[in-house]
Amino acid sequence: MSIENKEFKPLIVAFCCNWCSYAGADLAGTSRLAYPAEIKIIRVPCSCRVNPMFVLRAFQRGADGVIIAGCHPGDCHYTTGNYYARRRMTLLFSMLDFFGIEKERTRVDWVSAAEGVKFSTVMNDFSKKIHELGENRRLGDLRCKMPIEK
Amino acid sequence: MCSCSCSHEGHEHDHNHGHEHHADALIPVIGVVTDIRVDTPDVKTFRVTAPEGGICFEYMPGQCAMLSIPAVGEAMFSITSSPTNREFMEFSIKKCGTLTDWLHQIEPEQELTIRGPYGNGFPVDDALAGQDLLFIAGGIGLAPLRSVINYCLHHRDRYGSIDIVYGARSSSDLVDIDELKNIWPTLENTNVHLTIDREEEGWDGHVGFVPSYVKELDFSLDKTVLLCGPPIMIKFTLASLQEMGFDKTQVYTTMELKMKCGVGKCGRCNIGSKYVCKDGPVFRCDELDELPDEY
Amino acid sequence: MQNADREINKEKISVAEMAKQILEQGRADRLMGWKRGEFFYDNSPAVFENLSELDDFVYDLFCGSNLSKFLVKESRKDGKIAVLLKPCDRYSFNQLVKEHRIIKDNVLPVEIDCDGMLDIDKIRALGIKGIKKITVDGDQLQIDTVYGPKTCAREDVLLMKCLTCKDRVGGDRFELVKEIEAMSSVERYEFWRSELSKCIRCNACRNVCPACTCEKCVFDNDKSGIANKANTDSFEESLYHMIRAFHVAGRCTDCGECTRVCPQNIPLHLINRKIIKDLNEFYGEYQAGEDDFSKGPLTRFDLDDVEPDIVMERGGNK
Amino acid sequence: MSAQILTVKMENIGNLFKAIAADQKLYLPLEQAGQVQFLPYDPADDSQKVRLDVLNTVRSAKDLFFPQSENMVAFKKQGKKIDIIENREKVEAFTVFGVRACDARSFDILDRVFLSEPVDVSYAERRARGTVVTLACNEPEETCFCETFGIDAAKPDGDITTWIADGLLWWQANTNKGVKLTDKLLSVDAGLFVDSTGEAKALEEQQEKIREIISQLPLHGLSLEYFHKEELKTIFNSPKWQELSEACIGCGTCTFVCPTCQCYDIRDYDTGNGVQRYRCWDSCMYSDFVMMAHGNPRTSQVERFRQRFMHKLVYYPANNEGIFSCVGCGRCLAKCPSSMNIVKVAKTIGGEANV
Structure with a gap:
């Protein structure tokens, strides 16, 4: 495949907590702050809802980067969800790094409902990183990328 | 000459293989669901034709076909229609798993994939020829037998008397087909005996389980029996028949196990050394005795 | 380690004698131990119900398998079952009790000594074929083979898990993990590709793992979308092992069974050890299965835990 | 069938592999991360380690004819329509070298399943296009019991049988396919083989040695008589x-x-x-x-x-x-x-x- 010749259009999956980050995204939108269109937001009830399987699943289906955004520690709608998510994701990302998956492809950030500007900055920044890294080839299912033909 | 059954558009064979070319028995063809009929609250009958009309392949009564919706599932179903019907094939399917749930919510014109025919079918042209036939079915068990009944009725002169005993949990669970109510009972030398498990308002027919009803009906012992239904019903009906004096060699039944390939290679549907998809699904009851009890 | 209601070999009698006494004195109805195999090295886990069955009982240098997982099923049967636990197996046992996977009241744990178990695969890997008999001679093994006598150092053919035994002062169990961490990202990727592409998805690592006791595994669940039985591409080779390692994170006692049983000799324990090493560094030393009550590191938290970007800052080349 | 016995010096075995691999895929027992598997041989890659000393690959040679996973057919769904796309991989000619007597017999057992009606197409194609070169087992293991099934580890089946004895690889074609491959190799490099027909004393001695070892293995005489x-x-x-x-x-x-x-x-x-x-x-x-x-x-x-x-x-x-x-x-x-x-x-x- 001649991916080099084509302009790289990344696919970024952002798991956003319903109470803070998703509202932050809303605020960014209503404040007319731009963030890249390649970021696909998946709303989750809490950052803690993000099963490590979700992250791998996103990579399987062709994501080039995965970011999880939740309430700031201490501000979780369910009191403690993001604390668990923090431990879990730290460990997961470290493990992925151990497998040789570029560590810049994964990220966790805390964005509150009032931080529309932060949401836009974080997403722009993350997207820039992924653009620099290029296509994810180490952790993706080839079958999902190639068209089925005879 | 390519003898495979797949003849629809878009299917091209690579004939450069020369002498090694074989039709791939695992590759399906397209079938179109042209009509869906609700038979009972959880049974629907699907009418399937080839895209250009007509049946998808030749088959014999009692044989099966693999139906599939890609990415949903693939499963073996007995062909309910008689091969004498050249216009369409029918499948009576009970809602009980992933694929069947899906099939129950489709609408006409839906395409599915179909491959077959698989299995041995009933010995309609040899062992059954010239015999008085007794069909005993319970619930969805009528599906495979319906194909045989209609085949025999089509070739009426080749067989003796035909008796059909059919039972279900309730009157609404009796498969609601035209033949059962309006055709079979009216035919000469053909009797239909219906029964339901429990008393019900508005039901003036027989009430009771199939095994005991069969005994009550007190058939003459020279009949050949074709038996199909849930495993427990088969077991008790067979016991009743033996009590009446029938020999196991007179009774044919069909088996059901998990199948994947349909051609006796994937290793799944064996009972002892027999594969249900290839050596069955029709077994004479004395043959089953030689097999281990694992079904 | 909690020692209440446990059998401990105080009088230093042989393990076979202990097993006999337990059944003889009716302290348990059944006993889980090891049964002599076809050769001298292929002992199988087995349940003994009476003294005559104990004729086949064996406890020697080839009883590496961890019996605690069998108790998930066995402790749900009628009667009491005694189980022989080597020091390292106790951790798995505790962990399973903690997770309520073993019904504690139905089990009599019997603690037995162990000097390290041998790995027949390692002996074979030295090129020693047609093995007929092994005698221990100090630090050396005398191996009688179809092709004449051979020797090797005992240390070289110990099971992986015995090299860094938790109950002895051993080597640094994170040594290899550190080596891999020190590689560049590409090297790490190449290392795991080469190892994991050997995987035949036989599920032995999962089925033997005392921490893998889900009633229905996600990889067996057709509705999960990942229940593929074979590795049809490189992603699946990795996915299976990533998910499996992560699912036992914080619960893995580092018993080493996954690596012992892998027919392709994939060093699966390295993934688990990486996670254990991280947990220790981030959240303080923790040994799963040390006791049967404490909360694991992933089921608790601190307000000032490290942030996930610590991964960016530490270890390895970019 | 030709009873001709050819030899090639073990130090020149690389030339033999290169000659076979010149126009088709050659599978050899190669080492990968410490394990030996049948993997495609790449003449240009010097890092590949051929391991003819290891008896059993973990994955057996059946993998080459009945792979662990293979595409059968694909579908595209659009609304109520389904398209069938046949995308089974085309099988090219290949040779596998170093198959042991037991694995060679396993193909006969698989044949009875996959080549019986209806024939399994992809298995049949792989069988038709694959040439099997077997290698006698100089050092059987204590776990071996092929003898129970009438298999002679000193003279394996296969399209071509080979032995290692006296610093030589002995080569004998058994089938038309085997003869064809031998002829082709000779046409590429006439000096590849030496004709040693009639001078096979070292080979016969090696065979005797193997049979002697097998008669001393612990599972020698294992009986399956009861199973009928x-x-x-x-x-x-x-x-x-x-x-x-x-x-x-x-x-x-x-x-x-x-x-x-x-x-x-x-x-x-x-x-x-x-x-x-x-x-x-x-x-x-x-x-x-x-x-x-x-x-x-x-x-x-x-x-x-x-x-x-x-x-x-x-x-x-x-x-x-x-x-x-x-x-x-x-x-x-x-x-x-x-x-x-x-x-x-x-x-x-x-x-x-x-x-």
Whole structure:
């Protein structure tokens, strides 16, 4: 495949907590702050809802980067969800790094409902990183990328 | 000459293989669901034709076909229609798993994939020829037998008397087909005996389980029996028949196990050394005795 | 380690004698131990119900398998079952009790000594074929083979898990993990590709793992979308092992069974050890299965835990 | 058939591999991360390590004819329409070198399944296009019992048989396919082989040596006499299955390393661009093997364990003139996590004959 010749259009999956980050995204939108269109937001009830399987699943289906955004520690709608998510994701990302998956492809950030500007900055920044890294080839299912033909 | 059954558009064979070319028995063809009929609250009958009309392949009564919706599932179903019907094939399917749930919510014109025919079918042209036939079915068990009944009725002169005993949990669970109510009972030398498990308002027919009803009906012992239904019903009906004096060699039944390939290679549907998809699904009851009890 | 209601070999009698006494004195109805195999090295886990069955009982240098997982099923049967636990197996046992996977009241744990178990695969890997008999001679093994006598150092053919035994002062169990961490990202990727592409998805690592006791595994669940039985591409080779390692994170006692049983000799324990090493560094030393009550590191938290970007800052080349 | 015996010096064996690999894929027992597998040989890659000293590859040679996973057909769904796209991989000619006598016999056992009507197309194509070069076993292991099945490790079957003796590789073609490959190699490099027909004393001595070793192996004389179809129900109902299966952890190791296990699954994978239907090895040891919507006829590991050994020792022979579905390669003996295997089963169930 001649991916080099084509302009790289990344696919970024952002798991956003319903109470803070998703509202932050809303605020960014209503404040007319731009963030890249390649970021696909998946709303989750809490950052803690993000099963490590979700992250791998996103990579399987062709994501080039995965970011999880939740309430700031201490501000979780369910009191403690993001604390668990923090431990879990730290460990997961470290493990992925151990497998040789570029560590810049994964990220966790805390964005509150009032931080529309932060949401836009974080997403722009993350997207820039992924653009620099290029296509994810180490952790993706080839079958999902190639068209089925005879 | 390519003898495979797949003849629809878009299917091209690579004939450069020369002498090694074989039709791939695992590759399906397209079938179109042209009509869906609700038979009972959880049974629907699907009418399937080839895209250009007509049946998808030749088959014999009692044989099966693999139906599939890609990415949903693939499963073996007995062909309910008689091969004498050249216009369409029918499948009576009970809602009980992933694929069947899906099939129950489709609408006409839906395409599915179909491959077959698989299995041995009933010995309609040899062992059954010239015999008085007794069909005993319970619930969805009528599906495979319906194909045989209609085949025999089509070739009426080749067989003796035909008796059909059919039972279900309730009157609404009796498969609601035209033949059962309006055709079979009216035919000469053909009797239909219906029964339901429990008393019900508005039901003036027989009430009771199939095994005991069969005994009550007190058939003459020279009949050949074709038996199909849930495993427990088969077991008790067979016991009743033996009590009446029938020999196991007179009774044919069909088996059901998990199948994947349909051609006796994937290793799944064996009972002892027999594969249900290839050596069955029709077994004479004395043959089953030689097999281990694992079904 | 909690020692209440446990059998401990105080009088230093042989393990076979202990097993006999337990059944003889009716302290348990059944006993889980090891049964002599076809050769001298292929002992199988087995349940003994009476003294005559104990004729086949064996406890020697080839009883590496961890019996605690069998108790998930066995402790749900009628009667009491005694189980022989080597020091390292106790951790798995505790962990399973903690997770309520073993019904504690139905089990009599019997603690037995162990000097390290041998790995027949390692002996074979030295090129020693047609093995007929092994005698221990100090630090050396005398191996009688179809092709004449051979020797090797005992240390070289110990099971992986015995090299860094938790109950002895051993080597640094994170040594290899550190080596891999020190590689560049590409090297790490190449290392795991080469190892994991050997995987035949036989599920032995999962089925033997005392921490893998889900009633229905996600990889067996057709509705999960990942229940593929074979590795049809490189992603699946990795996915299976990533998910499996992560699912036992914080619960893995580092018993080493996954690596012992892998027919392709994939060093699966390295993934688990990486996670254990991280947990220790981030959240303080923790040994799963040390006791049967404490909360694991992933089921608790601190307000000032490290942030996930610590991964960016530490270890390895970019 | 040509009885011509050719030799090539072991130090020149690389030339032989290069000559074979010149116009087709050549599979050799190569080392990968410490394990030996049949992998494609690349003449340009010096880092590849050929291991002719290792007896059993973990994955048997059946992988080359019946791969662990292969695409069958794909579908595209659009509304109510379904398109069938045949995208099975085209099989090119290939040669596999270094197959042992047991694995070579396993192809005959698989043939009886996959080449019987209806013929399995992809297996048949691979069989037709694959040339099997076998290698005699100079150093059999204690786990070997191929002799039980009438297999001669000193003279394996295959399109071409080879031996290593006296610093030489001895080469003898057995079939038309074997002769064709030999002729082609000679046409590429006339000096590749030396004709040693009539001077095969070293070879005969090596064969004698192998047979001598085999007669001394611990499993020599293992008898499977008890296992015949007349005893099917007795064997099936034996109470011993319960204790035999106790240690079984229900993994698929034995089935996946076995050269004769042939069960497969057919699965669909939704790639997002279409649905790929593929088939892959399956194991009767798995709990979902015969699971269907209305239940599972084998609910415990006892039944699953019994199925595997009944299939090998009773069911398969009942359908195939008494031929067992086992070749005595010893992989299950070496690889089972609980050290359960067909020999233990044979000795426990078919007791008397083996005391």
